[in-house]
Structure formats: C-alpha cells, structure tokens
Amino acid sequence: MKHFLGAAFIATLPTLSIAEVKVSAPWARATIIAGRPGAGYLSLTSETGDRLLSVSSPVAGEVMLHAVESGENGVSRMVHLDALDLPEGETVTLAPGDMHLMLMQLTQKLEEGTNFPLTLTFETAGEITVEVPVLGIAATGPEGTE
Amino acid sequence: MQRTSLYKVRVAIWSFAAVAVFTFAGAFSWRMLHPPELPSPVVTGEAAIRNAYSLTDHTGQAVTAETYAGRWQLVFFGFTYCPDICPTTLAYLANAMDSLGPQAERVVPIFITVDPARDTAEVMGNYVSAFHPRMVGLTGTEAQVAEAAGNFRVWYERSENETAPDGYLMAHPGHIYLMRPDGRFEDVFIESDQSAGDLAKHISSLIENEERSG
Structure with a gap:
C-alpha cells in the first residue's frame, strides 16, 4: 500500500509541474483620482490548458475580468467574464483597449512605482500570487514588452 | 377504445x-x-457631425465649440470611471500632442464626459491635467452632454451593473474626432488604428497644408 501510494504520488509529479500557469508581464495603470477603478494587465500561458476562475487583491474590494466588445457603431461595452479559458499552450494576453482586470473599490490610489499582490485562482493550477508593478498613466506595458 | x-x-x-x-x-x-444588438449605426455622412455644444470646462468656465475655434480640435467622449479605454486613449492623445512639438500649440485635445453626474468640473480638472497640460475637460448638465453627444453622433448608454461603482457602467464609443480650426469635421480615428506618432504626423501635415493654403 505504502509503495502504491508512493508510486501514485511520483506519477502525479510531472502533471503537477506542467499544470502550472505562467503569469507574465503583469502591470497596472496608475489611477488619477481616488475612488476610481483601476485596470490591470498580464499574460497567461498554460501548457496543459486551464481556466482562470477568479482574481483578487488586498488593494481592491473586487477584481473583475472584463472583455471589450465593440459594436459596429463603435460603441465599446465592457463584458464581464465569469471565467477565462486558457487553451493548451496558447498565451492569452490582457492588454489596454482589450481584455483587462478591473480593480474595483480600491483601498488606495494606485501610485506609479509601487507594487501590489494579485492572486489568480485557476481550475487546475490553483492559486498563483504575483506582484504587480504600477506604471504611469501613459504606459502601454512594462519595458521591453511594448 | x-x-x-x-x-x-x-x-x-x-x-x-x-x-x-x-x-x-x-x-x-x-x-x-x-x-x-445595439441600434444599428445610422449612416453618418461627415457633414452630419456638428461641432456644437455648450458646456463647462475643467476650470469652471462656460464654453462653446467656438471657444476653441482657430485651433485643431481632437474631441473624445468618455468618463473618469472608465479604467481602460479612456486613460488609454487620453494617454495616446497626450503622446500625439508631445510628438507634435511646437505645432501642439495649434491643437487642443478635448475630453467630454458622458457621465456628468460624477464627473464634475473639479474632477475633470484633476483628471485631464494628469494627462496633458493642454488637455481640456468638459462637463455639463445631463441635457448639455446629451446635446453635445448628439451633435457628434456619439451614442452612449448607461447600463445598470450591481458590482460597478454606483451601480452602473457606461458604454461609449472610442472615437477621436478631429475638427478643423473653422469647426468643420476633418476625420475620425480609433486609438488602436495608428501610433500616436503617426497621428501626430498626419495632423502636422494637415496644419502645414492649411498654412500654405491660408
């Protein structure tokens, strides 16, 4: 039994390691006025395919995942997504003017040059916490990724 | 049976x-x-866009479209609770202004809120000055804003959303309207269609053409 459990444990190891989601280039835009929501961006890659279920941060009462839908008449509307599918091996990018994390009920203004933690919960990979740098209001992405 | x-x-x-x-x-x-679906787009000939409004600027002064006559005007409708498209577009306009160099004096970027209930003149002042010293923020009564948006054929809506701040989100167009110094419509742009530098070059050549012909 002991051997069997050991073998079973070892067998799951490779799956555990590739079940991880790579979270890259996270950043948020500085907010100008207190009480206004902020926006955060990042890229997600899962080699095995996964699903982002929720996002949270101690600096925000709620973090919502928004997609931008543009109608033919040019009206952009935010569409709230309950979850985000990460197809196998594909990098899903959240970027300005497109999909973004809306940080609601901020406990403080997001000041350029500071960082805050952001926890992403995935269906398979579980919780991953990353440090998100706050860039200037005119930023379009972290250095080197623009 | x-x-x-x-x-x-x-x-x-x-x-x-x-x-x-x-x-x-x-x-x-x-x-x-x-x-x-959203109401289908009304075919808007360029002539249909009228650069006409009566609003309050971010310093509290009453203004009309004539206030900015003599300068090229980059008009964008949005609101300060919008965390993504509005700051992205305003930062883009600010970059274009910087790329224009001394010619920026001939251009005024104008941000008109579609959410005047929350975007007071004071809020607009704090907001636009964070982007560019030459940027103008305009607000007004609901009726004044509706009239301005109507003249620009801008359609916006308020959608109730329990989780949004104050319970609503605004959907709005991401269009940037370029108006000529005489107030006539020149062109319309979307931020993602060209770089800020390219927009600046385009405006710069329009300014030069106008100087040659004028």
Whole structure:
C-alpha cells in the first residue's frame, strides 16, 4: 500500500509541474483620482490548458475580468467574464483597449512605482500570487514588452 | 377504445406543452446568450457631425465649440470611471500632442464626459491635467452632454451593473474626432488604428497644408 501510494504520488509529479500557469508581464495603470477603478494587465500561458476562475487583491474590494466588445457603431461595452479559458499552450494576453482586470473599490490610489499582490485562482493550477508593478498613466506595458 | 383515444389526446397535449416549454426556454436562453444588438449605426455622412455644444470646462468656465475655434480640435467622449479605454486613449492623445512639438500649440485635445453626474468640473480638472497640460475637460448638465453627444453622433448608454461603482457602467464609443480650426469635421480615428506618432504626423501635415493654403 505504502509503495502504491508512493508510486501514485511520483506519477502525479510531472502533471503537477506542467499544470502550472505562467503569469507574465503583469502591470497596472496608475489611477488619477481616488475612488476610481483601476485596470490591470498580464499574460497567461498554460501548457496543459486551464481556466482562470477568479482574481483578487488586498488593494481592491473586487477584481473583475472584463472583455471589450465593440459594436459596429463603435460603441465599446465592457463584458464581464465569469471565467477565462486558457487553451493548451496558447498565451492569452490582457492588454489596454482589450481584455483587462478591473480593480474595483480600491483601498488606495494606485501610485506609479509601487507594487501590489494579485492572486489568480485557476481550475487546475490553483492559486498563483504575483506582484504587480504600477506604471504611469501613459504606459502601454512594462519595458521591453511594448 | 375510449380510454385509448383519451390517452392519445393526453399524450398530444403533453407533447404540445413540452414543445412549447422547450421553445420558450430555447428562445429565452438564446436571448440571454445573445443580448439584442445595439441600434444599428445610422449612416453618418461627415457633414452630419456638428461641432456644437455648450458646456463647462475643467476650470469652471462656460464654453462653446467656438471657444476653441482657430485651433485643431481632437474631441473624445468618455468618463473618469472608465479604467481602460479612456486613460488609454487620453494617454495616446497626450503622446500625439508631445510628438507634435511646437505645432501642439495649434491643437487642443478635448475630453467630454458622458457621465456628468460624477464627473464634475473639479474632477475633470484633476483628471485631464494628469494627462496633458493642454488637455481640456468638459462637463455639463445631463441635457448639455446629451446635446453635445448628439451633435457628434456619439451614442452612449448607461447600463445598470450591481458590482460597478454606483451601480452602473457606461458604454461609449472610442472615437477621436478631429475638427478643423473653422469647426468643420476633418476625420475620425480609433486609438488602436495608428501610433500616436503617426497621428501626430498626419495632423502636422494637415496644419502645414492649411498654412500654405491660408
């Protein structure tokens, strides 16, 4: 039994390691006025395919995942997504003017040059916490990724 | 015999009811999954866009479109609670202004809120000055804003959303309108269509052409 459990444990190891989601280039835009929501961006890659279920941060009462839908008449509307599918091996990018994390009920203004933690919960990979740098209001992405 | 036909009738009624329920449920979920399309775009000839409004600027002064006559005007409608497209577009306009160099004096970027209930002149002042010293922020009464948006053929809506701050989100166009110094419509842009540098070059050549012809 002991051997069997050991073998079973070892067998799951490779799956555990590739079940991880790579979270890259996270950043948020500085907010100008207190009480206004902020926006955060990042890229997600899962080699095995996964699903982002929720996002949270101690600096925000709620973090919502928004997609931008543009109608033919040019009206952009935010569409709230309950979850985000990460197809196998594909990098899903959240970027300005497109999909973004809306940080609601901020406990403080997001000041350029500071960082805050952001926890992403995935269906398979579980919780991953990353440090998100706050860039200037005119930023379009972290250095080197623009 | 009687029994059998009654049974058939019963089966028929129940089948009909089941079909009705499925049809209704189907139609309902279709509607839930596919919310009605936005009103289809009205064909707006360029002439249909009128650079006309009566609003309050971010310093509290009453202004009209004539206030900015003599300069090229980059007009964008948005609101300060918008965390993504609005700051992205305003930062883009600010970059274009910087790329224009000394010619920026001939251009004024104008940000008009579609959410005047929350975007007071004071809020607009704090907001636009964070992007560019030459940027103008305009607000007004709901009626004044509606009139301005109507003249620019800008369509916006307020959608109730419990989780949004104050319970609503605004949907709005991401268009940047370029108006000529005489107030006439010149062109319309979207931030993602060209770099800020390219927009600046385009405006710069328009300014030069105008100087040559004027």
